[in-house]
Amino acid sequence: MSDPSGASVQETYAPKSICFGCGPANSEGLRIxxxxxxxxxxxxxxxxxxxxxxxxxxxxxxxxxxxxxxxNWTAAVALMDAAGDDEPPCTVTATYSIKLRRPTPFGPExxxxxxxxxxxxxxxxxxxxxxxxxKVCATGEGxxxxxxxxxxxxxxxx
Numbered sequence: 001m002s003d004p005s006g007a008s009v010q011e012t013y014a015p016k017s018i019c020f021g022c023g024p025a026n027s028e029g030l031r032i033x034x035x036x037x038x039x040x041x042x043x044x045x046x047x048x049x050x051x052x053x054x055x056x057x058x059x060x061x062x063x064x065x066x067x068x069x070x071x072n073w074t075a076a077v078a079l080m081d082a083a084g085d086d087e088p089p090c091t092v093t094a095t096y097s098i099k100l101r102r103p104t105p106f107g108p109e110x111x112x113x114x115x116x117x118x119x120x121x122x123x124x125x126x127x128x129x130x131x132x133x134x135k136v137c138a139t140g141e142g143x144x145x146x147x148x149x150x151x152x153x154x155x156x157x158x
Contacts (some may be wrong), residue, residue: 008033014157021069027155036072040115043072058104067140074114075124075144089146104137109158122146
């Protein structure tokens with residue numbers, strides 16, 4: 001994993017984003033920080049007490065937000081790299097699903113991976129995994145698409 005003390009892809013390409021999951025400018029959000037890894041993007045996340053569903057376990061909605069935003073950025077960076085561009089296209093989630101395989105404990109740092117499984121013009125299918133204490137707690141997959149001028153999200157990263 002790249003040096004997490006450096007700028008994340010979110011901080012590099014969308015520093016003004018207010019997205020709840022990944023927006024660096026949203027002080028009340030999760031503010032995930034994704035970095036290039038061996039097979040896509042990787043991130044680490046330290047849950048706060050308010051991210052619990054009940055004592056000792058992380059809320060499924062928080063898990064979904066982590067995986068959705070991380071998957072979206074995995075797609076955006078892959079599309080940028082494939083096109084040889086300097087900036088990623090603005091991408092949005094078309095579909096995503098997660099499977100909660102076991103309760104995700106509160107306390108340990110969470111590790112999330114995102115890997116593109118299929119890339120085509122303006123779209124990427126991504127698989128994700130969330131790991132805590134060396135155990136896969138959730139897996140997911142999603143289709144993320146680049147939007148064009150006129151779409152409400154087109155300028156959201158500027």
